Structure formats: structure tokens, C-alpha cells
Amino acid sequence: MDIVRQESEAPRPESPRRRRFIARGAVVSLAAASGAGVSTGSAQAATPDNLPPNIPQWMREPGTGFLNPAYGLPSPFEKTVLRKLPDQPSPFPTATRTPLQSLFGSTTPNGLFFERHHAGVPAIDPAQHRLLLHGLVERPLLLSMKDLLRFPAVSRSHFIECSGNSMAEFKAPGKGSVQDIHGLLSGAEWTGVRLADVLREAGLLPASRWILAEGADAAAMTRSIPLAKALDDALLVYGQNGEMLRPEQGYPLRLLLPGFEGNMNIKWLRRLKVGDAPFQTREETAKYTDLMPDGTARQFTFQMGVKSVITAPSARQVLDGHGFREISGLAWSGQGRIVRVEVSIDGGRQWQAAALDGPVQSRALTRFRFPWVWSGQEAILQSRAVDEAGNVQPTRAALIASDGQNSVYHYNAIQSWKVASNGEVSNVHV
């Protein structure tokens, strides 16, 4: 079986006409190339090509030796590609958002991975950190990081999404960018230990059904985890995109529950207590429950729904000209692999399959692409994801019809971006 990166059978740009990707201005005479300007001349301007091109300043003298030899940083020209606090100032900000509009592929750089804290970021000395495993087990364990690093390791790519991501869209279309609206979402390659392996060391007692997970932050962030998930694909992770976890992602140890809502992936993990029932913590009673139209609340809505969003073009961007451009975005599901993403450029009347970047992995960000030639007319761009369990991303109307508008969690409706005839892109509810 060949599992090198595959591209799906979805459309490549329709016709193999030449120079359909670029504006005619990019075709130059060499006379223009050897000077500073870019000709707007046509392909007919064939000229001798033995002239050297213009030599930029940065070729005239040696560059800096090593910018940051020990640990590198992005180019100063990328200084606007940053995580972002909410626009509304707060004395106690609790989240930063990932700049989805500026990123490529399916990896979120560690420096741009979104943050959500309940009591700030604790400064944990990994040599002092311990994980206590107790409760309904044969042998309580107190594990150091050194102990955990000696277990067999696994590396897997998974997304994490805050269950409150895009919550404001339940009410009205937000004015912000895709970062503001959907930026509580990131993905990484995680490395750690199977929770099942650690539980086996402790020996589960027959009555065990749930596990309390507690963080070592001042909030002692605490959630109940069903044992079935713990024994399935749960990991105790210490690695993120090849290096140790970042402080704001739980350094030195985090629970990873692939596909479950972000807050359950307990950061700074210090304690696992095995019990026979959910522990009914504050974060699963007063918070993180979903209020339905009939006044009841859903509890333990662990899995994130199937969802996708177009990141380019997206709100607050302005298209800089007509012609070919690629529509690109991310799709993900808490219930498995993405099997299909469809794109509409007319507000949902017609749909066409997008190409998926491979390898497509379970409960991981999947990049989709769709070729588009913008003629300059108004358009409504949408994407719709389908996962391997058969879940289809709902329209906003369908989501509200079933769940109402009181739940601030698990908003996964189709996102609509309106492209105006002047190229401005904005968030609309259609």
C-alpha cells in the first residue's frame, strides 16, 4: 500500500490552458527584468535573455551570520502574523486566537497555537512535576516526567478546538476575521504515552468507569473522562510538533483526548483519579453544558462536530484582482477522518468537491483546496465537510433549528463569506 501524500480525485483547474494562474503582467521582457519595474507587456515581447537581472541590495554584501542561532524566529516582515487577544479589552483575558488566514498546510506552529487558560500559565519545573494516579486501581502511582519518558512513545497528529469556538455566530455574524471568529482551533503532532499503558501499570479495579483529570494550574481545572475514551486513543503528551510542550499548552504534561472539546484536554496534568461515576465538577455542571430551547441542558457533549472553514479568501481580506485564485481552508471532525469537503461559490445552491491534502488523518486538521476564477461578480463562498461517520456539517439554520441559540458551545455550522464586487470579503449569515 502506498501511503505517500495523496491528492484526491477532486478537480484540478479545469483546462490546461497556459498562463491561467498568473496575471499577464508577470510576463516580462528581459529589459524590464533587468531594471526595477515589472512590464505589463504581453507574451509577444520576446527579447534576448542573456542580460543579468537586477541585483538587489541583499546580494551586494554578506548577510547576517546567524540571526538567532540557538532558537530561530520568524522574519521581521511577518510581524503581523500573531496570535490575537479579543478586540474587547478585559482585565482577565483568557484566550488568544490562531491566525488561520495566514497559515498553510495542516500544522499550526507552536508559537501560534491558540491559548485558553482558566487561571493563567503556571511556571512548572518539570523535575518537580508529578502525575498521581489513584482511586479504583490496584496500585496507586506517582510518576515523574522521567518515569513517563521511559514508557513506549507514540506520535499522532490531532486538532484541538475550544468548544466555545465561533460561539458568537449563534446570535449574529461577527465583524472580525477568520482568526477572530474561528481561531480557537489549532493542530499539532503530539508525542506521548498511551493512557491505556499507564492505567495497565496501575491495574484498574472492576468498578472503574470514569477518570477525574486535574490540572496543576491555580484553577485546578478538572473534568471527568469516560474510561472507554481513556482506554481507546487518549494520550499523556509531553511533545508538540517535535519539541517539548509549550508552557501555555500544558508544559510539561497534558492529557490529549483526540476529538473531544478543548477544555477536556487537561493541561499541566497532575492527577488522574479512577472512579465509578462522573465527578460532576464545576466545569461540567455550571460550565461546558449546552442549554437547549426547552430549558434542559446537554451534559457531557464531548465530541466536537464535523466542521470546516475557508481561510482564504476570508473576512477582512480584499481580493487584489480578477482571475485565478485557490480557495483554501481547513476541515476537521471529532468523530474521525474527513472524507469529503464540498465548496459552493453561490451561497449553497451548487456544490463541488474540493481536493484534500493527504495523508488525511483521524481527528486532525485537513487542508482542502478548490480552484476558482473570480470574474469580479459578487459571490458567497461556503465549505461543507463530511466525516467518515457520515456526519455532514449543518447549515446555520439547521443547527439553530435543532439546538436553538442558547448554547454557546459546539457551533459547527457552515461559514459563509461574501465577496463583494470590489473584492472585499465579509462574514454573512445566509
Next chain:
Amino acid sequence: MDIVRQESEAPRPESPRRRRFIARGAVVSLAAASGAGVSTGSAQAATPDNLPPNIPQWMREPGTGFLNPAYGLPSPFEKTVLRKLPDQPSPFPTATRTPLQSLFGSTTPNGLFFERHHAGVPAIDPAQHRLLLHGLVERPLLLSMKDLLRFPAVSRSHFIECSGNSMAEFKAPGKGSVQDIHGLLSGAEWTGVRLADVLREAGLLPASRWILAEGADAAAMTRSIPLAKALDDALLVYGQNGEMLRPEQGYPLRLLLPGFEGNMNIKWLRRLKVGDAPFQTREETAKYTDLMPDGTARQFTFQMGVKSVITAPSARQVLDGHGFREISGLAWSGQGRIVRVEVSIDGGRQWQAAALDGPVQSRALTRFRFPWVWSGQEAILQSRAVDEAGNVQPTRAALIASDGQNSVYHYNAIQSWKVASNGEVSNVHV
């Protein structure tokens, strides 16, 4: 077809005995857990488990709000995990090496990706940067970054290795760490444009066979690329692990030739000239040719060989106790996918298959793992990789028998680490 991460049929730790991964000291009575110390008590010390564990200082007060909200950095406790200049001081250092011994999975964080420069790092304004495509084409093109960003994009994971990586091992075993010896190796998810797509826009003339690629550094680093590679899997990349290329990796544009020696992946790419023969640049005549024992030199040895190295345990580490530990390392090949890695713990007499982390991708770093129980006796650890083209990583003796000791490039022999009875690990030639 399910292509979620697969683990090969290679051995899991042999027997399912309990508590085989951790030292007995990790099993605690809760009395110990509630204090500061870790008991060395046995599993029999069952006690009530309703005592709260010790509350560390970092839970007693809120953490910092946001450490680096805009662009995050590693924990201060990870300050020793850094790229490294050579031990021998130089007025003109030209390389930093990746800390392979400290990394997980198959991704190299951008901040730790190895560097090799020929004239420092140019500070390029992406708005001013242009790529000139000329020579044997119908239409010369001068492309801005904006032009290139409008082409269809692809994202692919590939390693880059300096062809001089581990060159000193041709002569004698180096005294350094795996970072010092093999650290001119890194891997990333790259995003960019197929070079074939751009060449199609320009229109290749019938005589075209080779392409000159030139960098916009003060060295004007220049190499000849066979057209077949350019039309196969070559990319013009602007993205690295989800964000824009780092300055030291060629910001804003780099040629990526998957599996070819590092220096050919021209950074700060400014010019592609299509010709009918190799251009015989300095970097492929005076440099980057391989001197053979008979006095002739191999030229255009593009592909990196099949290679692997154990990163843990590795030289300069000291095993901190007997018992279970995982042997882990990286394998890669310039000729395709890794299909098998074998590990020997007795200096190459017996070999056993290691597990491969999936998805295994072509010309990409592949993490392998092998369970090992160290009894405290001296051991010689080796790994041997096999790629899908059937290439087998050679022993050092076999490599020298065929290529001699004058070539400083393409050293891909099996690495041997000696574990002494006191736990010290060192580099040996066996």
C-alpha cells in the same frame, strides 16, 4: 483505505507483564504521595486514597496571564534544547545543527531546523523579491511573491540533509553528541507551488534539459537541476510547518528538491534559467563532488542515501538505571519511503525489526522505535534502514570499501553507539 497513523507489525514489548515500563519506586503509598518524597515502597503498600496529593507552589496563585501572547516560545526549562554551532570556533561559522537527541516524532520545529549558509542570511523584503524564469522558455517570467501565492498550492513533508552531514565519520569516530555528528538534518511540512506548474506557464522549449537555480544571497549560491527532477516533485516553497519560511531557510522563497542533497534546495531563490546542459557552477565542480580512491570524482550525486540513526540513547547521554527503555531514532532516504528499520543491540550480529511511526511518507523523516530492557551489561546499539527502492544502509566498512575515505559527502553508514556498563553512551566504529 484507512490511512490513519499505522504502526507496523514490528514487536511491541514482548510480554504483557505488569509494571514492566517503570521502576518500582514509582509505585507509592498515598502517604508518600501527599508529602514531597517518592517512596521506594512496593506494590503491597496499599493505603486509603482519599488524601489530597501535595499542592505545588504553582497551584497556590494564578499563573502569568499570557507569557508571549503574540508569538510563543519554549519553556525556560528547555533552554538547553538549542541549535548548536561547531565546537571549534570560527570567524565565519556556516552551520548550526539540530538537537536530534531532544526531539520527538518526525517534525523539526522551525526554531531548531539546521542552518547552512554560504554568505550569511540576507534580509529580504518579500514585497520586493522577484523570481526570474528565463532561458529556453517561450515566455520569460518575472514573478512576485503575490503571483506565486495565487498558484495552486501543495503541502508535503520532506527531510533536508546537508550532503556533508557526519562527514568526519569517514576518518574517525567523533567525540560529540548525535547533534554534533548528524545534526545537519531536519524535516518539515513544506507548502508551495509545483515547479512544473510554473514551467508550464513559461513554456519549455524542446532543447531544455537542465535548470540553473540561483539564490539571492551574497554568495549567489547556484546549482544545476536536471529537468526531470524539476518536472517530477520539485516545489517552490514559501511555507514551512504551517507558517512562512524562516529567514535562515530561504525566506521568502526556496527551491525544494525532495531527497536531493541540502545545498541544491536553493534558498532565497531569485532565478531559474533553463538550458540544454549543466551549468558547471563552482558549487558542482570545486565543491560538492565526491573524490574516489582512484582519483576520479563523482559529480552530480544528487540523491541522499538511505540512512538512519538512533537518537535515544545516543552519545554523551548516560542511562539512568536498568530496566525498560525505548530505543528510538530517525530513518530517511532520498529515494523514497522507508520500508524497514532493524535494530541490533549486539553490534550487528543479530537484527530485529523496529516499529515505524506512520504515516510513512516518501523522502521524509520516519521515526522508529524498539523496546529494550537494559540489564546493565555493555551493548553496541545500531540501526539499519531499508528504502522502497531496495537500498540497504551500509556498514561503515562497506561504505569505505566502495567509496574510500576522501569523499566528505554522502556518508550514510550504520551508526554504532556503545553503552558502557556504567550507562555512558559513546560513538564507536566497529
